[in-house]
Amino acid sequence: MIRKLALGTAAGTGVAGALYYTQTQRQPPPPITEPKKRLPKYELPTKVKYLLIGGGASSFGACRGIRAVDPKAQVLIVGREDYLPYMKAPLSKEMWKSGADKDRLLFKQWNGDYRSILFEKPDYFANLDSLKQPDERRVAFVGGLSAVKVDPVEQKVFFDDGSSISYEQCLITSGTEARMHPKLANLPGIEKHLLTVTSVEDFKKLQQSACEDESIAVLGSGTVASELAYSMSDFAKRSNAKLKVTQIFPEAGNLSSMVPEYLAKWLTKQLISEGINVIAKADIASAEIVAKKLHLHLTSGQRIVVDKVVLADDLRPDVKLAKASGLEIDPQNGGIVVNSELAARSNLYVAGDASSFFDPRLGRRRFEGHEHAVSTGTLAGRNMAGARKPFSKQTLMWSDIGEIVNLEGIGLLDPSLKTVSAFFPDSPEENTDFEGKITKGVVFYKNDADVVVGILLCNVFGKASTARRIISEQKPSLDLKEVAKLFYEKYSPEEEPEEATIPNPVTES
Numbered sequence: 001m002i003r004k005l006a007l008g009t010a011a012g013t014g015v016a017g018a019l020y021y022t023q024t025q026r027q028p029p030p031p032i033t034e035p036k037k038r039l040p041k042y043e044l045p046t047k048v049k050y051l052l053i054g055g056g057a058s059s060f061g062a063c064r065g066i067r068a069v070d071p072k073a074q075v076l077i078v079g080r081e082d083y084l085p086y087m088k089a090p091l092s093k094e095m096w097k098s099g100a101d102k103d104r105l106l107f108k109q110w111n112g113d114y115r116s117i118l119f120e121k122p123d124y125f126a127n128l129d130s131l132k133q134p135d136e137r138r139v140a141f142v143g144g145l146s147a148v149k150v151d152p153v154e155q156k157v158f159f160d161d162g163s164s165i166s167y168e169q170c171l172i173t174s175g176t177e178a179r180m181h182p183k184l185a186n187l188p189g190i191e192k193h194l195l196t197v198t199s200v201e202d203f204k205k206l207q208q209s210a211c212e213d214e215s216i217a218v219l220g221s222g223t224v225a226s227e228l229a230y231s232m233s234d235f236a237k238r239s240n241a242k243l244k245v246t247q248i249f250p251e252a253g254n255l256s257s258m259v260p261e262y263l264a265k266w267l268t269k270q271l272i273s274e275g276i277n278v279i280a281k282a283d284i285a286s287a288e289i290v291a292k293k294l295h296l297h298l299t300s301g302q303r304i305v306v307d308k309v310v311l312a313d314d315l316r317p318d319v320k321l322a323k324a325s326g327l328e329i330d331p332q333n334g335g336i337v338v339n340s341e342l343a344a345r346s347n348l349y350v351a352g353d354a355s356s357f358f359d360p361r362l363g364r365r366r367f368e369g370h371e372h373a374v375s376t377g378t379l380a381g382r383n384m385a386g387a388r389k390p391f392s393k394q395t396l397m398w399s400d401i402g403e404i405v406n407l408e409g410i411g412l413l414d415p416s417l418k419t420v421s422a423f424f425p426d427s428p429e430e431n432t433d434f435e436g437k438i439t440k441g442v443v444f445y446k447n448d449a450d451v452v453v454g455i456l457l458c459n460v461f462g463k464a465s466t467a468r469r470i471i472s473e474q475k476p477s478l479d480l481k482e483v484a485k486l487f488y489e490k491y492s493p494e495e496e497p498e499e500a501t502i503p504n505p506v507t508e509s
């Protein structure tokens with residue numbers, strides 16, 4: 001639990017949920033001021049030493065990494081969104097729970113404390129002008145500004161308002177973007193029926209829709225889609241809203257692109273039993289708008305009438321800026337190609353969801369997850385400041401599918417690999433009709449050489465470093481039922497170093 005707290009989330013609600021909900025007597029802290037902070041009349045300096053593009057988790061990590069090596073660094077963060085740098089993970093879960101304060105972007109942690117989704121308090125950020133004072137050790141942020149092109153030779157970035165800035169070191173953290181469904185793309189008037197789930201503004205629209213609409217379809221089987229389907233449905237139940245949530249995807253079950261089939265089907269059954277209309281093995285065949293409602297004709301023959309559709313299927317790396325800048329895009333995983341030091345070109349780095357990095361153990365890959373973004377951002381920042389270190393950490397992603405299960409995944413989570421499951425106390429033995437309740441479990445993913453390359457932990461807390469170690473050691477032919485016992489041992493805080501600690505701007509000064 002300690003690491004989860006350190007990461008600033010209320011992950012682990014499956015176990016800690018009871019505690020979370022019983023501490024409702026606590027009052028929210030006083031306002032931390034309006035999170036939006038656009039600088040209305042900004043004038044960019046002509047040059048900055050460190051320029052970070054994007055205001056998400058990797059940028060936050062990079063800021064820390066730079067300042068760990070170069071404590072007097074002057075850093076400028078430029079983000080497309082009108083919000084100070086913030087974390088996205090709570091937008092599909094914690095921000096939907098009782099006690100969350102959506103206006104001030106505060107959510108309740110498992111221990112009952114409030115925290116903001118913002119990484120830093122507004123007063124952490126300096127006035128842009130202070131970057132023009134060479135002796136000032138400052139971080140400034142400009143929101144509502146999009147980088148449209150980087151010239152890696154001239155070391156210059158161009159923005160959508162016509163301005164530009166030269167840099168000594170630059171980091172791109174463009175994250176992911178929603179994918180338009182091909183059958184909806186050309187439907188006249190469809191815009192009014194579409195929602196996405198990648199930003200605070202998206203979250204606010206989703207909340208409004210959950211309060212007002214009768215029917216919403218979430219497209220996609222992945223973690224964000226599944227978390228959101230649960231959260232919206234649960235929110236509607238608690239607030240007596242009339243909303244009915246449908247989740248539609250072509251795969252066999254929820255999280256099919258990550259977990260073995262029996263687990264995916266099990267998850268689907270659990271979500272259905274929570275009142276969500278999950279339609280697996282179906283896609284939109286055609287759509288029409290009739291009397292302000294969207295009629296979805298599915299490949300399964302079903303017809304669903306909804307007010308809105310959430311495009312939560314297959315969030316893809318946002319590579320618009322990279323393409324416009326002539327950077328290499330990985331044809332396999334769609335990310336921006338970087339080397340082991342996370343550099344795409346000289347003095348130009350990429351971190352987080354958008355990067356396709358080289359992992360010396362597991363090969364070239366892309367990984368989406370908050371901790372990965374903070375860790376790659378931190379390393380990129382350190383390297384920008386001269387550290388020249390390769391990225392070698394096995395980072396993790398986590399997901400809370402409501403109260404159903406908490407998942408933590410490390411390494412290659414590819415269900416097309418051979419998997420071995422070990423659940424406590426009873427193992428489902430890859431049974432495709434698994435009906436039981438998951439207490440704790442581990443799924444190992446093995447490559448052709450019988451080496452563990454990925455580990456998924458189900459309701460197992462504080463054991464990520466054990467999983468990292470097993471993947472890093474690359475020992476073949478392990479007795480995995482024995483190895484699994486390491487994950488059932490009692491959690492010891494000493495075992496899990498606090499990594500990627502994020503201060504809580506609400507409770508810490």
Ligand SMILES: Cc1cc2nc3c(=O)[nH]c(=O)nc-3n(C[C@H](O)[C@H](O)[C@H](O)COP(=O)(O)OP(=O)(O)OC[C@H]3O[C@@H](n4cnc5c(N)ncnc54)[C@H](O)[C@@H]3O)c2cc1C
Nearest residue numbers: 054056057058080089146147174175352353369370373398
């Ligand atoms: C709803 C949701 C829930 C999630 N839940 C979890 C979870 O429970 N656990 C987990 O491990 N991970 C979770 N994730 C994934 C995690 O949030 C991401 O892995 C992480 O945010 C990636 O960080 P990043 O810095 O690469 O990109 P982001 O955090 O996406 O930040 C990128 C930012 O860059 C901006 N940007 C893009 N292009 C430009 C440009 N050209 N100019 C200026 N700005 C630009 C974008 O607007 C965006 O704000 C979730 C993601 C979402 C969307």
